[in-house]
Amino acid sequence: MPNQVDLKLLFANLQASLAGDLALARSAINHPGDKGAAVEANWLGMLVRHLPERYRADKATVIDNRGNCSDSIDIVVYDGQYTHLVLKHQDFLYVLAEPVYAVFEVKQSVDKSHAGDKAASVRGLHRTSAATVDIRGATALKPPIPILAGLLCTDSGVVAALRRTVSRGHGGLGRSARLTLGATALKPPIPILAGLLCTDSGVVAALRRTVSRGHSGLGRSARLTLGVSRELARF
Structure with missing residues (x-):
C-alpha cells in the first residue's frame, strides 16, 4: 500500500533519536551533575x-x-487529571502518594541498591482510598494501586546484569525496594573475539576443547572464542 507506514522502523528511529541524545550528553558534558541532569x-x-x-x-x-x-x-x-499538587515552586514539586503509578531512577548504567532504596521510600508512604459517587452510583472503595519501580539507563553495561536485576526483583532487598522493569537506550558493546593462530594444532582435539569450552579454568574475560591452525586438513 502506498500510504503504509513501517511502524517497526518508526519506533526504531525514535529509539535511535533518544539514544543519540543520551550519547551526546555522555560524550559532550563533562560535569557529572550537568551530565546527569541532561x-x-x-x-x-x-x-x-x-x-x-x-x-x-x-x-x-x-x-x-x-x-x-x-x-x-x-x-x-x-495521574495528571485528578491530582492535587501539594506544592510546585520553580522546579520543585510535591506529588501526593495516592495517584502515583510508577517511579524511575535514571542512571548511566545499572545501579542496584540506590534505585531500590528510592523505590522503597515511595512505597513505604501511607496511601488512602475512598468510595466515590458518580452518575453510575456509588463505587466501592478500591485498594491503592501497586507502584511500579524501574531503572532507565543510558546503557546496561552487561545486559544480563540488567535482566537479573529486574527479573529477580533484587533478591537481596526487601519487597518494597524491588524493581519491576528497566530500559536501556543504547545497544550493549560488541563482544570482542579472542583466539589462537597456530602453525599446527598439535593435538587437534585439545585445540577444539580449548576453543569450544572457552578455557573453563579461566575467567570469562580470558576465554577464547576461536582458533585457526595452518594444518586445516587435520583440523
Whole structure:
C-alpha cells in the first residue's frame, strides 16, 4: 500500500533519536551533575511526549497525608487529571502518594541498591482510598494501586546484569525496594573475539576443547572464542 507506514522502523528511529541524545550528553558534558541532569531531561521528555495526556511525568518528591516524604525521585509517573499538587515552586514539586503509578531512577548504567532504596521510600508512604459517587452510583472503595519501580539507563553495561536485576526483583532487598522493569537506550558493546593462530594444532582435539569450552579454568574475560591452525586438513 502506498500510504503504509513501517511502524517497526518508526519506533526504531525514535529509539535511535533518544539514544543519540543520551550519547551526546555522555560524550559532550563533562560535569557529572550537568551530565546527569541532561540525561534525566532526555528520558523525561520521551515519556512526556508518548504518555497519554491523562498521565504526567515529572521529577518530584512524593508526600503522604501525614507529611512523610520520599527521596527525590528522578521521574514520577502519576495521574495528571485528578491530582492535587501539594506544592510546585520553580522546579520543585510535591506529588501526593495516592495517584502515583510508577517511579524511575535514571542512571548511566545499572545501579542496584540506590534505585531500590528510592523505590522503597515511595512505597513505604501511607496511601488512602475512598468510595466515590458518580452518575453510575456509588463505587466501592478500591485498594491503592501497586507502584511500579524501574531503572532507565543510558546503557546496561552487561545486559544480563540488567535482566537479573529486574527479573529477580533484587533478591537481596526487601519487597518494597524491588524493581519491576528497566530500559536501556543504547545497544550493549560488541563482544570482542579472542583466539589462537597456530602453525599446527598439535593435538587437534585439545585445540577444539580449548576453543569450544572457552578455557573453563579461566575467567570469562580470558576465554577464547576461536582458533585457526595452518594444518586445516587435520583440523
